[in-house]
Amino acid sequence: MSAEDFNNDGSTSLHGKIDQIDQTLVDIDPDEERKAVRKLDYTILPIMTMFYLLSFLDRANIGNARVAGLQTELKLTDTQYQIAVTTTFVPYILAELPSNLLLRRIGPNILMPTILIIWGLITSLQGTVTNYHGLVVARAFLGLVEGPMFPGIVLYLSGFYTRKELSLRIALFFSAASLSGAFSGLLAAAIINMDGIGGKPGWAWIFILEGIFTSVIGIIAIFIVPGTPRKSKFLTDRQKDIIVRRLVLDRPTTSPLDTFSFYQVLSSLKSPHVLIVFVALFMNGTTLYGLAFFLPSIVNQLGFSATRTQLISVGPFALAFVVTIASAYLSDRYQRRAFTAVVVSVIAVIGFSLFLGTNKHHLAYGSLFLSVSGVYATPPILSAWMANNSEPHYRRATSVALGFVATNCGGILSTWSFPKKEGPRYRRATIMDLTFECCIIVLSLLNVVVLSWATERKQNHRNELLAPYVDEKTPDGGDRAWAELGDQHPDFRYAT
Template structure:
């Protein structure tokens, strides 16, 4: 039996799906202990389509607005914002980096608080505050105002990505998550494309009502985010199984799916012991190291791509417009990769291959002087920029259980990783950005080594569990619950 087949067999025993994936176990357990016919595969397929229709647009839009409000600082930079508020290159770089000081501080607490506060209240509240902050950013007149707005944005947006990732795990099974996280993460790319197009259009308002074009970028994008907050309130119920637009039969199907994945989701009861187990897990720190390296690319590329293109000879409007095809290609390739990642329940090979494209792209940016060739190289970079961090967060999410252990792991992983935003703001200081490109290239190479190390560690655990189950070796596990159970198969 191959590794993939063995993995499927063990996972499917746990969730009640046959290896062929075409039917479910004959029975499921109801709350009252009675037995009930489980989900018809055709009905479940329709249910998944409806879940995607109900949840995916809301999750994508809120993350799009979040990333738009975070990275528009790159669009306004080329539109003259630093000069208008008297910010030097160093002060502007500090403004980019300071965002992550509060961002990394609040990620883990917000992830752990999600169930207690409820997704609806937490996500809507955060969205409203960062939207208002973005609007007020259009009225700043000095560096102090810029610093303040970035710190508030960082604190509010800190809770979003970990919370959305955890929310997806409440809706979808392990083998269904990479594609949905890809939808979420592709918004980082789409925000660049949409942000570039929107900035290009809004900058035409330069001088309207006496305001510079960059001020209108902040004001209009902030108003857009306020509208998204209303959508979040109504679109993300605390219990996804009770979404009002699901029929009674579909709500029952959701309950059965929750029962089938109970070992993965775990108890709703908070226990500090689960947090301690998460913080002692080597998977977390290997994943955090990988994510840090990949986020060097993500934050450097998404924030400074307009400036990178401007340094290649394009004017301020062209440099925003030309980001659009780069981001769209990156998002499209990412979604395709995620579909196959779910199909084969493999994660690491996709990151490894994507990073090879990124390595080639940064080498070209560092060594070639032709502007057209350098523009083409940004497409290669985009492959690694989005597939790397997106699939890596999935790789961690599907390999940690139960809920609070996973919440703590995702929160701390993002805390470790997003310190990369501080670094990105410092390495992309001055055209032609040789330091930034060189540092990004080095981060990719280090990421490759960490990915291989994590693959070896996970393989060791899967083999160890098999040997314990067969009685070939003594069971010396200190933790035997959640993802450390013998029938919990780690995805490679």
């Protein structure tokens, strides 16, 4: 969402534009509003969900390819395999913040489909590599192109939905991560039967076919992804007005004065609540990517055959899909980000504790249902929490990007935490994951304390904060106060 959505008549006052919109919606029916939001759900969320499913699938399918023989055929040592996976994350992380800051200028309707097409081609080319060096180069380019997608989707959705709706919508597209974990196992089990066709091994066909499908979806997306609510081809003019009205009332920081500045970037970097969630997302990223990349190997080392491993790896991810949606719904329904994050983290703690403490392979496998569910349900809640409490646009763009920088830094750590020689229990990695989940619980509670303190402080210093912006025409500080203070404005309410 950009200022132009509210100022199509060239006016300079955002709030004047709101009044104009509101005059046409005085008698709006709540059912009409729900229908407008549902139409967004039906036309925006499926596309974003597909984007992220393909992103996670094309990044994590190397775990399935490893079980299917990639490491053996390319004669990779454990260290070389870990370097190849790690290489994905470095350019991935470097691309996240710049791309989020450029998203509004380039347009999400252009940027996201384009990178989808390019990374699909790169994924397919992974199926042609014949040695370690080729794999590393392919993974580096894949990370560079995929990096903008996840933070870009979160920022994009925050321009279509109100803050109290965001967690569920993030969960709906992020659930594609757990869904891709389930789907990739089934898909890999089928694709490896193509072993030998065209002189290619089964693991190569996993990359080739999944990459082609990704590029095709990217081409289709060019024609159906709207840049802003105003540009949706599926909403009526009245529904567009309804969506805009809801957004501007929810985010008064949206203003023609909201332009890029390094001050907004630095404000995000200095916000305690952003830094706390940053650390929590780093820890969650470590556990999440560890499970995403190594769960097939863990299950395989528990004594199951390669084909059965691909199939039974589906179960934990399928349950994670359900838990992710349910927890995000409750987070939005009751507006309790911290409480929900704590609950799902406790589920993960129980799962890792069982895995660490049992000597029975079937119980160890069963514990993965809890750990995967708890770990995968956490990012939508924390990501929505980060987006909810950072305003205006460029501060929010920075905070969202930082959250995913943290997550993917955790991904780098995870790739070095599961050497084959420590399997199938991976005691050190499991202890680390268990510790991190406990820390996420503590950090979530700490963030509530920090946000409550910040809210009280803003109220106590209200006149002092607004003084530089108050004059005869704008006794409340007006657009300028909202644009510059953002979430530090006395009237901004932090989500807890």
